[in-house]
Amino acid sequence: MKLILGHNQFLGISHISEKNASEKDRMFTDPAKILEAVETAYDCGFRQMIIESHPRMKAFMRLYEKQRTFDMDFILQVPFVSGYVRHMAEGGIKSVAKEVISGTPITELMKAPFTMLPKLLKKDYMGLGVKGLDLEMSKYNDFDIIGVLLHNVVTDLLLSLDAERAYAGYFDRVQKRFGVKAGLITLNLPLLADHLDGWGLSPSMIMSPINPYGFDMNPSQEAVERCVRESKFHTLAMNVMGGGSVPLPEAARYINGLGGVEGVVIGASSRKHLEELASAFIK
Amino acid sequence: MGIMHSCLFNKLRDSELVAICDNTPMNLKLLHSILPKVKLYDDYSKLLDETQLDLTVVTTPVFLHKRMAQKALERGSSVFVEKPLALNGKECQELVGLGKDKVTLVGYCRRFMATYNLAKRYIDDGSLGQIISFNSHMFVTQVSDQRTGWQFDAKRSGGGVVMDLGSHGVDMLQYLLGDVVEVSGSTEQDLHTTVEDSAILEFRLTSGRTGNMEVSWTKPGFRLPELMFDMTFERGRIRVCEKFIEITDPSKGEKPTTLYKQMLEKGVQINVAGQEYTHEDEHIIECIQTNSPTRCDFVAAAKTNYIIEAAYRSMIEGRTWFPARCEP
Numbered sequence: 001m002k003l004i005l006g007h008n009q010f011l012g013i014s015h016i017s018e019k020n021a022s023e024k025d026r027m028f029t030d031p032a033k034i035l036e037a038v039e040t041a042y043d044c045g046f047r048q049m050i051i052e053s054h055p056r057m058k059a060f061m062r063l064y065e066k067q068r069t070f071d072m073d074f075i076l077q078v079p080f081v082s083g084y085v086r087h088m089a090e091g092g093i094k095s096v097a098k099e100v101i102s103g104t105p106i107t108e109l110m111k112a113p114f115t116m117l118p119k120l121l122k123k124d125y126m127g128l129g130v131k132g133l134d135l136e137m138s139k140y141n142d143f144d145i146i147g148v149l150l151h152n153v154v155t156d157l158l159l160s161l162d163a164e165r166a167y168a169g170y171f172d173r174v175q176k177r178f179g180v181k182a183g184l185i186t187l188n189l190p191l192l193a194d195h196l197d198g199w200g201l202s203p204s205m206i207m208s209p210i211n212p213y214g215f216d217m218n219p220s221q222e223a224v225e226r227c228v229r230e231s232k233f234h235t236l237a238m239n240v241m242g243g244g245s246v247p248l249p250e251a252a253r254y255i256n257g258l259g260g261v262e263g264v265v266i267g268a269s270s271r272k273h274l275e276e277l278a279s280a281f282i283k
Numbered sequence: 284m285g286i287m288h289s290c291l292f293n294k295l296r297d298s299e300l301v302a303i304c305d306n307t308p309m310n311l312k313l314l315h316s317i318l319p320k321v322k323l324y325d326d327y328s329k330l331l332d333e334t335q336l337d338l339t340v341v342t343t344p345v346f347l348h349k350r351m352a353q354k355a356l357e358r359g360s361s362v363f364v365e366k367p368l369a370l371n372g373k374e375c376q377e378l379v380g381l382g383k384d385k386v387t388l389v390g391y392c393r394r395f396m397a398t399y400n401l402a403k404r405y406i407d408d409g410s411l412g413q414i415i416s417f418n419s420h421m422f423v424t425q426v427s428d429q430r431t432g433w434q435f436d437a438k439r440s441g442g443g444v445v446m447d448l449g450s451h452g453v454d455m456l457q458y459l460l461g462d463v464v465e466v467s468g469s470t471e472q473d474l475h476t477t478v479e480d481s482a483i484l485e486f487r488l489t490s491g492r493t494g495n496m497e498v499s500w501t502k503p504g505f506r507l508p509e510l511m512f513d514m515t516f517e518r519g520r521i522r523v524c525e526k527f528i529e530i531t532d533p534s535k536g537e538k539p540t541t542l543y544k545q546m547l548e549k550g551v552q553i554n555v556a557g558q559e560y561t562h563e564d565e566h567i568i569e570c571i572q573t574n575s576p577t578r579c580d581f582v583a584a585a586k587t588n589y590i591i592e593a594a595y596r597s598m599i600e601g602r603t604w605f606p607a608r609c610e611p
Contacts, residue, residue, distance in 0.1 A: 012506055015545060017526050018422075022504035156555045160290035161317045187554040215545035218554045242545035 001256065002263030003281050004075070004236065005041045005049040007057060008243075009267040010034045015243025028269075031059040035067070037269040042070040044274040045282050049073070050149065050265055053080045053136050061143050075147040077185070078136050079154065133170065137178060147181035148174045149207055155184045159192050164199045171201060181205060185238070188218050190227040202233070207265060209239035211246055212254040228260040236263040252280035284365050284390070285342035287556050291564045292340070293318070294553050298568055304330045327351050336360040337571055345446075346439040349374040353381055361386035361571050363564075367450045368584040370441040372592045372607050375585035388567045388577040389584035391454040393510060393525070395562035397547035402512070402523040403459055411532060412517025414460055417494030419512045421452040422502040429474050436477060443478025445470075445591055449498040452510055453484075454579070454587045456496070459512065462489045462586070467603040468594040473501055484594050487603075 008014070012025025028034050034056070038049060049072050051057040061074070137148065150170060158166045167184075174182035181204030186192045189208040196202065210228065214221030216239055228235050241251045255261055264281050268274045285305070293300040302322040305311055311323045324330040331339070331354050339355035341348055341364045349369045355362045362382065368389050369375045393399050405411060433439040440446060445468070457463065465487035470479040481499035488494075494514075511524040520531040520539070528547075531539040551561040570577045586606065593604035 015526065016543065017524070018505050018507060018509040021506055025504075025506070153556060156553070157286070157290050160294040160553060160555055162293075163317050166317075191553060211545075213545050214549060216548070216554065218550040219552050220550040223550070239545075242543065245543040245545045 001261065001281050002048065002236075003046050003278060004263050004265045005038065005046045005072075006238070006265045006267035007049070007051050007054075007077075009269050010037070010060070011052065011054055011056060015239070016245065020244075028056070031056065031063045034060040035063050038064070038072065039070055040271050041268070041274050042072055044271070045278040046274070047073060048075060048146075048263075050075045050077055052077045053139065058139060061140070065143060073146045074144060075149055075181075075183070076137065076140055076145045077149045077151060078133060079151060080136070133173060134177065137174075145178070145180055147183055147204060148178070149183040149185050149205070152185040152187050155186045155192065156188055159186065159188060159195060162195070164195075164201070167196070167199070167201055171203060183207065183236075187216050189231075189235075190219065190223045193227050193231050193233060196233070205234045205236055205262075206231075207236040207238050210235075210237035210255065210258070210261060211240050211242050212250050213242055213246055215239060215242045215245075225258060228258060231260065234262050235260060236265050237261045238265045240264055240266060248276055248280055255281070285340075287560060288340050288342060288363075288564060290555050291553065291561060292338075293321075295561070295564055295568065296552060297572065298564075301336070302330050302334045328354060331355055331358045331360070338363060338567065341365065344433045344439060345441055346370055346433065349378060352378055356381040356385055356387075361567070363388045363390065363567050364581075364584075365390040366392075366454070366584065366587075367441065367446060367591070368581060368588055370439075372585070372589050375581070375588045379581045379585050382581045386567065386570050386574065386577060387581040388563070388570070389579050389581065390563060391451060391458075391579050391584065391587075392557075392559040392563055393451055393455050394458055394578050395559040395566065396525060396544070397558075398523050398525060398528045398542070398544050399455060399459070401528050401542065401547060402514075402521050405521060405530060406459055406514075406516075410534075411519035411521070414488070414490065414492050415515045415517060416492060417456075417460065417512060417514040418496075419452060419456065419494065419510070420497040420499075421448045421508065421510045422497075422499050422505045423448060423508040424503055424505045425500045425508075426474060426480060427501065434478075435475055440478065441588075442591065442595060443470075443472075443475065443482075444480055444498050444500045445482050445484070445594060448500055448508060449482065449484070449496070450587050450591060451508075452496050452498060453590050454584070455510060455512065456486065456494075457583070457586060457590075458579075460488055460494075460514070463487070463590050463606060464489055465603050465605055466590055466594045467597040470598045479598075482594075482598070486590075 009024055010028045012021045014021035014024060051074055053076060171182045174180060183205035184203050185207045187209060209216035217224040237255055240255055241248060255264060266277055268277055289300055289303055292298045300321055303314055304324040304327045306325050315323055339360040339362050341351045345367060348364050352362050352364050366389050369378060434447060463486045466484060468482055468484045470482040473480040480501050484496045486494055509524050513522045519533060522529040527541055527543045529539045529541045548558055551558050554561055567577060589606040593606040597604040
């Protein structure tokens, strides 16, 4: 079983409470603190990590590249949904545009009008979306990214719209332009797997909640379990401890006994917790 | 919210998305490329005139709610309006009258969250006794400087944070603890001169018991909104928010029992942006099919508007006010 370090704990995201989220947020404002925790995870046996395209994670990546005391493989989660939603609410579309542009390499920004305008004129909105993805990913050009995961809000919105072409465009772009694995995050694993099968599309990996409580396993825990066992896709489990509400031994017993799960994505920052996770999941 | 509900109604059982109205040409073109079978309009009147609908969903800024919901009701459609129902009590009263024989729902989505519904079951079964008092808050870190836009223009939004976020709190208060008969409020305009950025509201319930609610959209440390109710009963206490419920029931032990939403929520047909929205949309489909009242119809939602209106009057006049009565 692959153990992949998640990023929620570094970004002030908690499924338990906003108080907990706020404490974590304050704890990791300094990228050096994130680097320290990630290096500890590496010592404990973690070899991959998911990072959101969030300014804080980019600052961490710069520091990691500068010091490079260990070798972790990174999977980039796009787009920066929570940031864009916040910018939209706070300052509208101008604020979102500012956020998209911020940190984008100047060479990509100079190309943008020439690549995006024709798509806008041709009303090729799918193409425009793919170009937006390019801009976001270009912020990470300098780093060793082995794969990309599309945020579940986008994956599931596209799923509900049966947007086959959008998925195909995304897989094609990520694999051809960036030469890395293209994956999806979803809260609706069986429905997504069913549609992808029907469309003949095959992502490099699918990440979805899998835990003993059945939390966020839609349409039902049984359906997700069946899909994981029978699916041909590479499945990564997230929310395995329900954000801390499921005891680790119970979560590990469940995941290890399920069959079909290739990797577990889980967040932790203390050595003790990271060691416990490694001993529970790494075989 | 419009995109999300469109996605859900496009995929849910017993539902077919047939038409969308949006006043942004780029959005319409994008929608056309994804949903070629769905009729698209830039004029809601034309949509309602040309299309026979079982359900109309209104997810516009609040100043447009009344005219759109009214037209849909007049065309015989059931109506789902995002919260709050309308700009003021007068508009609500007109909608209540028009919607009295129709299936109506207002999008106070927390009524569809597992933690609050467990709290409601505990309260309704009476095992903890009657309410003694409550403290509550609705906080989010959302506004950090002076803004323009309809949300910050009281004529188009109906008010500031009390109308926007606070309406969720006032609705939940009634859902859990019943009608409010008196309200008073004080407010701070930390950033804006046009609308309030934070407020403290005090309520008296039908039972005579009192409690308060603090509301702010500038509070640091709340990445997501948190609506917390801390309620003391004759024989116990409940603390509940979106993510957990903590129940202290001395008959079952001194220590509180904490249940997280992860332990309470089960799967839904499709989850796009939170289970509560799927539950909400499934609920109105079922209510239309069975012609039964919804969990938060126009009458229930209008009461929230009346309480908020009374709170605003209290803020201006510096004394307690009595919410208007909702007459269907």
